Amino acid sequence: MPRWAAVALLCLLAAGLPGCGERRDEVVLSFWAMGREGEVVSELVPDFEREHPGIRVHVQQIPWSAAHEKLLTAHVGHATPDLAQLGNTWIAEFHALGALAPVPAGAEAFSPDATFPGIWDTNLIAGRAYGLPWYVDTRLLFYRRDLLARAGYAEMPGDWAAWRRALAAITASGAARYGILLPLNEWVVPAVLGLQAGSPLLREQDSRGDFSGAAFRQGFDFYLGLFRDELAPLAGSQEIANIYQEFARGTFAMIITGPWNLGEFRRRLPAELQDAWATAPLPGPAGPASGLSLAGGSSLVVFRESPRRAAAWQFIAYLLRPEVQRRFYRLTGDLPARRDAWAAPEFAADSTLRSFRIQLERVVSTPKIPEWEQIASRLQLRAEAAVRGALTADAALAALDADVDRILEKRRWLLARGLVPGGEEEAP
Amino acid sequence: MNGTLHRRQERAAWIFLGPALCLIAVFFLLPILAGLLLSVTDFDIYAIGAPQTARFVGLRNYQELLGGEEFWQALRNTLYFVLVGGPLAVAVSLGAALMLSAPRLRLRGLFRTIYFAPVVTTLVAVAIVWRYLYHPHYGLLNYWLGLVGLGPIDWLGDPRWAMPAIILLAVWKGFGYNMLIFVAGLQSIPEERYEAAAVDGASAWQRFHAITLPGLAPVFLFVAVTTMIGYFQLFAEPYVMTQGGPLGATRSLVLFMYEEGFRWWRLGTAAAIAVLLLLITLAATLIQLRLQGGRR
Numbered sequence: 220m221p222r223w224a225a226v227a228l229l230c231l232l233a234a235g236l237p238g239c240g241e242r243r244d245e246v247v248l249s250f251w252a253m254g255r256e257g258e259v260v261s262e263l264v265p266d267f268e269r270e271h272p273g274i275r276v277h278v279q280q281i282p283w284s285a286a287h288e289k290l291l292t293a294h295v296g297h298a299t300p301d302l303a304q305l306g307n308t309w310i311a312e313f314h315a316l317g318a319l320a321p322v323p324a325g326a327e328a329f330s331p332d333a334t335f336p337g338i339w340d341t342n343l344i345a346g347r348a349y350g351l352p353w354y355v356d357t358r359l360l361f362y363r364r365d366l367l368a369r370a371g372y373a374e375m376p377g378d379w380a381a382w383r384r385a386l387a388a389i390t391a392s393g394a395a396r397y398g399i400l401l402p403l404n405e406w407v408v409p410a411v412l413g414l415q416a417g418s419p420l421l422r423e424q425d426s427r428g429d430f431s432g433a434a435f436r437q438g439f440d441f442y443l444g445l446f447r448d449e450l451a452p453l454a455g456s457q458e459i460a461n462i463y464q465e466f467a468r469g470t471f472a473m474i475i476t477g478p479w480n481l482g483e484f485r486r487r488l489p490a491e492l493q494d495a496w497a498t499a500p501l502p503g504p505a506g507p508a509s510g511l512s513l514a515g516g517s518s519l520v521v522f523r524e525s526p527r528r529a530a531a532w533q534f535i536a537y538l539l540r541p542e543v544q545r546r547f548y549r550l551t552g553d554l555p556a557r558r559d560a561w562a563a564p565e566f567a568a569d570s571t572l573r574s575f576r577i578q579l580e581r582v583v584s585t586p587k588i589p590e591w592e593q594i595a596s597r598l599q600l601r602a603e604a605a606v607r608g609a610l611t612a613d614a615a616l617a618a619l620d621a622d623v624d625r626i627l628e629k630r631r632w633l634l635a636r637g638l639v640p641g642g643e644e645e646a647p
Numbered sequence: 648m649n650g651t652l653h654r655r656q657e658r659a660a661w662i663f664l665g666p667a668l669c670l671i672a673v674f675f676l677l678p679i680l681a682g683l684l685l686s687v688t689d690f691d692i693y694a695i696g697a698p699q700t701a702r703f704v705g706l707r708n709y710q711e712l713l714g715g716e717e718f719w720q721a722l723r724n725t726l727y728f729v730l731v732g733g734p735l736a737v738a739v740s741l742g743a744a745l746m747l748s749a750p751r752l753r754l755r756g757l758f759r760t761i762y763f764a765p766v767v768t769t770l771v772a773v774a775i776v777w778r779y780l781y782h783p784h785y786g787l788l789n790y791w792l793g794l795v796g797l798g799p800i801d802w803l804g805d806p807r808w809a810m811p812a813i814i815l816l817a818v819w820k821g822f823g824y825n826m827l828i829f830v831a832g833l834q835s836i837p838e839e840r841y842e843a844a845a846v847d848g849a850s851a852w853q854r855f856h857a858i859t860l861p862g863l864a865p866v867f868l869f870v871a872v873t874t875m876i877g878y879f880q881l882f883a884e885p886y887v888m889t890q891g892g893p894l895g896a897t898r899s900l901v902l903f904m905y906e907e908g909f910r911w912w913r914l915g916t917a918a919a920i921a922v923l924l925l926l927i928t929l930a931a932t933l934i935q936l937r938l939q940g941g942r943r
Contacts, residue, residue, distance in 0.1 A: 295695060316696035455804065455893065589692045593911045629691060638700060
């Protein structure tokens, strides 16, 4: 290639690179978005840039698997973006690092009651918001209506006792080999059942485990009972190679999972089963209202070190408009965080989504401390040991509390010196 | 006169060694020292945000590690891998090298390439293929077992079989490298000795035992020590295949250290594991040098 051609090519490349050749008076926001959201959110950017000629948004895609490490190293290296999508369970951790800027009062895109209370709560640390919910998810029941009907149930029961009877009827009638799949390598179900029974999971300003408490024990006994009576298989998700195939085959009639599986079920289950599966809110120990689930999803956050915070909040406000939220749903299938975005006909018409709408009013967040994921992994380990019979329920929960107390030792030390915000009750 | 020459030579030696020593100091000694210091603090996620919250905790990290079950499980897993996988890897490498050195072998270059190919393939790609091989229902391995009438094994899901599965993968992935070293070692044994032994009427086994093995001794020592050190660092295989599961049966010391350090950000504990691993590897290497060196 002649030299002039190489130079021309380089110039072309440089011109194509975002950020190169920008005008001086322009603000360029760098926005880190993960996974599927990162792939499609750029499609929402041009409208915003037309409205705000002085601001340009450069979207950087980060794979989910690397997101946590990348954000952390960026923080340590003073190289955080202006704003990012952050899984709402990570907010506590990045707040502890001092990485996040609080939501300024004037910039709030919507009042707290515009979204679901449990979802809003995940963004609060000691009463102050550090992120605005972008999209939400939670887990509920996906079940085979046909198998439930064959076991004699016209609809999904709303409380534990009836749920358990239904699972037993499904197994006994041979409608399915097992009533429900509860993968042993996940902590969510034992945590959710404990929360439903009224356990706070942690006590004393989240500085000690409360897993031996009566409430958690009630949920845990219910959980263990499902395995003891062989209503759920002794299996992790890697042993069930293909949950869609096994669900279609009738290996189990129910599974607890999230909205990311709505599309998968539609795509992967055979056509003749498409009318046979449905979703339902989780049953609770004392009826439907106690059927809590976890508040999941992602929030949008602005980093403290960004000099362009005002523009970043403007962009977030744009992303959270109802019509942009609906467009985002059509692009990704992510459930909108705003209640008013749910008023659109596409949500009302879909019965699988209606269950999510109901469940989202009944979500709570897991304890908002940086150590939670570590605690959750201990919960999974100890619960699996109890299910597999390696430990009794008492021993497993006592060991879990001991693990948790050890993990939280630093937190107790910091709390005693007032170096971390305490419980959520102390809202300003 | 002699003294000044000696001094001049010494100075020259230092000048030549200088750059290498500097690099070793900066990239080897300093990190070890920093790791040692880190291991007596409770540096964690809070300390990344506010360094003043890091505390000097003396030997508490070590006490907690040695008093808890996780470290010992990781150590057991690692020793299992080193003691079973290491000799197996060396034996397979030696066997392959002997086969490749057989005088009558045709297509030598082809076989050498095939055997060496796994060494240069990316582990992640290999892991995807092996996951299929190990699949409890559709896997080739269980299909073969079924042909000889053995029941299916849940290779990666059963705590008893997960480590053997990892060993199998690691041996297959790595034996080509040592094989090449053995091939080179075999070539350095003079052909006349074999001829003389053949004239004396030595059997193939006697020739292997009396000529090949002693001739390979220095190579053998090198291969054994480097394999052992490498096997103590077991990380990538369980990281991509099992994430340390099931029930922690494949969590090696390095994987445990990675999880403590980069998943939970307990960098103090992670540094303590690193120090312990260094000591264990050092001790094992010294023992091995003593054993094999003594035999020579």
